[in-house]
Amino acid sequence: MSTLSDVTVAVLGLGAMGLPMATNLVTHGAAVRGFDIAQPRLDLAAAAGVTGCGSAREAATGADVVLLAVRNAAQLEDALYGPDGVVATLPAGATVLLTSTVGVEAVREVADRLAASGHRIVDAPISGGPVRAGEGDLLVTVGADDDAWTATQPVLDAMAGTLVRVGDKAGDGQAMKTVNQLLCGVHIAAAGEALALARALGLDPALALQALMAGAAASFMLGDRGQRMLQAYDEGGAEVKSRLDIFVKDMGIVTTAAKSVHLATPVAAAAEQLYLLGEAQGKEAVDDSAVITVLAPSIAVTGKEN
Numbered sequence: 001m002s003t004l005s006d007v008t009v010a011v012l013g014l015g016a017m018g019l020p021m022a023t024n025l026v027t028h029g030a031a032v033r034g035f036d037i038a039q040p041r042l043d044l045a046a047a048a049g050v051t052g053c054g055s056a057r058e059a060a061t062g063a064d065v066v067l068l069a070v071r072n073a074a075q076l077e078d079a080l081y082g083p084d085g086v087v088a089t090l091p092a093g094a095t096v097l098l099t100s101t102v103g104v105e106a107v108r109e110v111a112d113r114l115a116a117s118g119h120r121i122v123d124a125p126i127s128g129g130p131v132r133a134g135e136g137d138l139l140v141t142v143g144a145d146d147d148a149w150t151a152t153q154p155v156l157d158a159m160a161g162t163l164v165r166v167g168d169k170a171g172d173g174q175a176m177k178t179v180n181q182l183l184c185g186v187h188i189a190a191a192g193e194a195l196a197l198a199r200a201l202g203l204d205p206a207l208a209l210q211a212l213m214a215g216a217a218a219s220f221m222l223g224d225r226g227q228r229m230l231q232a233y234d235e236g237g238a239e240v241k242s243r244l245d246i247f248v249k250d251m252g253i254v255t256t257a258a259k260s261v262h263l264a265t266p267v268a269a270a271a272e273q274l275y276l277l278g279e280a281q282g283k284e285a286v287d288d289s290a291v292i293t294v295l296a297p298s299i300a301v302t303g304k305e306n
């Protein structure tokens with residue numbers, strides 16, 4: 001397998017990340033077959049040139065690589081081993097390319113089961129958000145043995161602006177992503193606090209954001225989520241680019257991993273509480289920029305679910 005045009009990719013999960021990743025692979029010349037349990041996501045994928053399928057197993061038929069972009073470990077279990085789970089019909093030698101963030105232990109467990117059924121796995125969590133996913137400009141941190149790495153390299157190259165093989169086994173990519181998410185989760189929470197404070201002090205939040213982005217306080221998350229937090233003030237919420245409960249999941253992965261090695265992560269733990277509060281307020285499916293509304297409840301969020 002040398003070029004992307006030789007590869008058939010099944011994408012399971014056409015959500016905020018899966019859809020732009022699938023679209024980007026089509027643009028790069030891959031044959032892409034997609035499935036999502038939500039029909040509206042399948043319709044969007046078909047409009048983007050992805051061959052829509054009626055089931056996960058149908059999508060995976062004849063695929064060299066099965067790219068999973070489901071949200072969490074429960075969805076991963078369902079996609080691989082549920083009633084329509086693909087492993088039962090996947091030819092031996094096919095490779096599962098897991099882009100979801102599920103944590104080290106969950107991936108190691110799946111890797112053992114896939115090895116027993118004769119399948120390869122590439123642990124390849126992603127970072128960068130939906131826009132960069134559509135541009136093939138993600139950070140992809142990979143844990144994979146040589147065979148699995150080689151089998152998926154054309155796909156990984158098309159997905160990534162930066163591709164880092166951090167280790168040779170499944171779980172290594174998730175360990176790196178856990179560290180990445182500690183920073184992302186804290187940075188979003190800090191951006192929410194800062195912009196809520198700016199407004200409470202009587203500053204124009206848009207002007208404050210512009211000023212902050214020009215100085216030492218700037219971060220990717222302040223720029224990206226900051227704009228969407230302003231929409232919380234002005235428009236009652238932003239389009240969902242990353243559901244709030246994704247950071248409930250991810251900060252849970254971070255703090256659990258830290259506990260397992262007896263490391264205190266007080267800043268991450270504080271940020272985790274903010275996402276948990278948002279979830280408790282019924283904001284689990286709105287954009288994570290809504291954390292600002294947890295801190296400043298006077299801001300109404302109507303919620304725009306994908």
Ligand SMILES: NC(=O)c1ccc[n+]([C@@H]2O[C@H](COP(=O)([O-])OP(=O)(O)OC[C@H]3O[C@@H](n4cnc5c(N)ncnc54)[C@H](O)[C@@H]3O)[C@@H](O)[C@H]2O)c1
Nearest residue numbers: 013015016017036037038070071075079100101129241242
């Ligand atoms: N959104 C982001 O900015 C972002 C960035 C980096 C990484 N991630 C990670 O990428 C993964 C996907 O995130 P997302 O934001 O796209 O989530 P999402 O909830 O938008 O998408 C998940 C999709 O999977 C579908 N699905 C669930 N079970 C399925 C099954 N059995 N078969 C087929 N489809 C199924 C859902 O209907 C949904 O459309 C998560 O693990 C997340 O942590 C997200």
